[in-house]
Amino acid sequence: MTIHDDALDACVRASRTLGSDPSLVLHGGGNTSVKSTRTDVTGETVEVVLTKGSGYDLASIVPEGFTPLRKDRVLALAELESLDDVSLVNELKQASMDASAPSASIEAILHALIPHQFVLHTHADAIVTLTNQADGERLTAETFGEDVWVLPYVKPGFALARQVAVALADVDVRSLRGIVLRNHGLFTFADDAEEALATHLELVRTAAAALPEIPDGGSSPDVDPLALAGLRKELSEAAGAPMVLQRRTGTAVDALLGRADIGEITQRGPLTPEHVIHTKRVPMVGTDVAAYVAGYQGYVNEHRGLVGGELTPIDPAPRVILDETLGFLTAGRTVKAANVAADIYEHTAAGILRAEAMSGFRTLSPAEAFDIEYWVLEQRKLRAKGDPPPFAGEVALVTGAASGIGRACAQALREAGAAVIALDRDAAVTEANAADWYGIVCDVSDADAVRAAVAEGAGHFGGLDILVPAAGVFAASHPIDGFPAEPWAKSLNVNVTGLLTLLGAAHPYLALAPRQGRVVLVGSKNVPAPGQGAAAYSASKAAATQLARVAALEWAPDGIRVNTVNPDAVFDTALWSPELLEQRAAKYGMSVADYKRRNLLRAEITSADVGDLVAAMCGPLFHATTGAQVPIDGGSDRIV
Structure with a gap:
């Protein structure tokens, strides 16, 4: 259990301030620490270095996110001549006073070596842009002066800590305002958290003032969502699993896309080492997936000797795509992963443009980038990963998704890993909007609106894999004799004609689904067992079921399976x-x-039961089933 004290609380506040600024910290980057004391079980007072733990983000970190390491034990590690990364992680675990605490930052030794109580580290854009240049050493020295120590790039971990330990023998760190690590970031320190933070922000502002403005980008072109779906299929095949796409406009990448030398300057590497985990070393320029894959595999083969022992290859598909027609795209097994890559590359593009306007963008060598991408610690994480959710990387479109059965179907697919395009005429469908939920207000009886919504949704996530038509109307009960014209027409328009439009609009995207498309129509028990007074509903649902059967016949050559569930008494x-x-x-x-x-x-029978069945029918269990009608009604003596 973490013991709160004033110093730790001050470190949390400073950490959150840094983490709230994406120009300083992106997606788990950076680390901070505070030196304090704890009492062990024997009653002895122990000096500790409370270091940011793995898995915590500075923007939201809490006191429990800091690992209490015995300071004397960590400093003893710095005296070693060498220590491999796996052993370092093990030693840091043993140095912890709390077995339930998260794993400590790999840079914990460096934090312990700096004598000040508070140590703050970020990968500030301005700092790495200044250092990632052909003349970066001179520019950095001139910008900061003698009270900021500038060190050459060394891989994070023990090697970096050892470099600092050796250098500290000849430098009084208390005479310094900060330490800049080329290609990596900034450390500041003080015995007061606010002072360490103020110095950090001041040095970042100083670096930013030395950089030019980012040039304006051009206008982003309109994109054919079917072209995105085609590219997504190629990317997914290269990755060996479905991928979602995200497209962004209005960023620094737009200016990068307009440069004639984009194919050269973007291939020099990442802005800072850890980014390769999310973006790969370089983006794909253009849409030649096969060429990118071959290039990536060549890069791995050339440098695999740098990895001691077994190497688990990372899939060769690009994560960042820059194309003059399609614009700026990112790919990921989840929408979150694609967005992380997009966030990072927005900052990378700005850094490249600013550095090119000065002495030229220069960064890690391919070997140095490979050493991070295939770092033994990252390889261990890769091997330890469990199976992804069944629909990870896939996109589902559900109509009638604001409530009831439609909402339950959408939620079941979302919980199973799918990104959801949610359609409903009720604006409440947009209230759940999030990275993996894209609500669109749409009346399924409006053909133009349906076609536009399908294109918009598929364009938002890069394609479409699953279609669940769940929207429908149930007209008030009335005998056939004298049945009113309006509810009859509305039932047919929504339940049948709207479905026909939806199927036609979705088919081109479903035909490009990486794992083949799937459709599950939410039908009704009224098809096999109609009820008196329900002529409009029964007839329209029967017609909808026939449409689904015809679709099963017509779309089988595309590998698309089409099935129907018939709920009752939900x-x-x-x-x-x-x-x-x-x-x-x-x-x-x-x-x-x-x-x-x-x-x-x-x-x-609940809506959730229907949603679970629909999700199951979209999964591998039903891979050889199409044209089927599956009841979910508890058993009806009128049907059985």
Whole structure:
């Protein structure tokens, strides 16, 4: 359990300030520490270095996110001539006073070596842009002066700590305002957290003032979403698994896209070493996936000797794509991963442009980048990863997704890893908007709106894999004799014609799905067992089921499977108010509880049950099933 004290709380506040600025810290980057004391079980007072733990983000870190390391033990490690990274991680675990604490930052030794109470480290854009230049050493020295120590790039971990330990023998670190590590970032320190923070921000401002402005980018072109879907399929095949795409405009990348030398300056490497984990060493310029894959595999083969022992190859698909027609794209197994790559490359593009306007962008060598990308610690994480969710990297479109069965289907697919395009005429469908949920207000009876929504949604995530038409209307009960024209027409328009439009709009994207497309129509028990007074609903749902069967016939050559679920007596939807349930139960002389279980199995069917079945039918269990109708009704004696 973390013991709170004033110093740790001050470190948390400074850390969060740094972490809240993406020009200083991106997606888990940077680390901070504070020196304090703790009492062990024997009652002895122990000096500790509380260091940011692995898995925590500075923007949201809490006291529990700092690992209490015995300072004397960590400093003893710095005296060693060499220590491999796996052993270093093991030694830091043993140095911790709390076995439940997260693994400490790999740079913990460096934090311990600096004598000040507070140490702050970021990968500030301005700092790495200044150092990542042909004349970076001179520019950095002139910008900061003698009270900022500038060190050459050394791989993070023990080698970096050893470099600092040796250099400290000849330098009084208390005479310095900060330490700049070329290609890597900035350290500041003080015995007061606010002072360390103020110095950090001041040095970053000084570096930023020495840099030119970013040139304006050109206008971003409109993009054909089908072209994105085609590229996504190629990327997914290269990766060996489905990938989602994200497209961004209005960033520094737009200016980069307009340069004639984009194919050269973007291939020099990342802005800072850790970025290769998220973006690979270089982006793909253009859309020749096969050429990029061959280049990446050549890079791995050339440098694999740098890795001692077994090497687990990372898939060769690019994570950043720069193309004059498609613009700035990023790919990932999840929307979050694609967005992380996009965030990082926005900052990378700005750094490249600024450095090119000065002495020229220069960064890590391919060998140095490979050493980070295939670092033994990263390889261990790769091997330890469990299986991804079943629909990771896939995109599902669900209509009627604001509530009821549609919402349950969308949520089941989302929980199984899919990114969801959620359509509904109710604006509430947009309230859940997040990275993996894209709500679009759309009336499925409006053909133009449906076609536009499908294109917009597919363009947002790069394609479409799964389609679940769940939107529908249930007209008020009325006998056939004198059935009103308006509810009849509306039932057909929404339940049948709207479905026809939706299927036609979705088909080109489903045909490009990396794992082949899937459609699951939410039908009704009224198809095999219609009810009196429900002519409009029963007839329209029967027509919709026939449409799905025809689609199964027509789309089988594309590998698209089309199936239908037929729910019945799903009472946790907006159609069923407590009053209506009471009325229906009374009609049958039942309690509401018994009425809900009026089926052979005496089972209560929920929207979530339907959602789970729909998700299962989109999965591998049904890989050889198409044209089927599957009931979920607890068993009906009218059908069985």
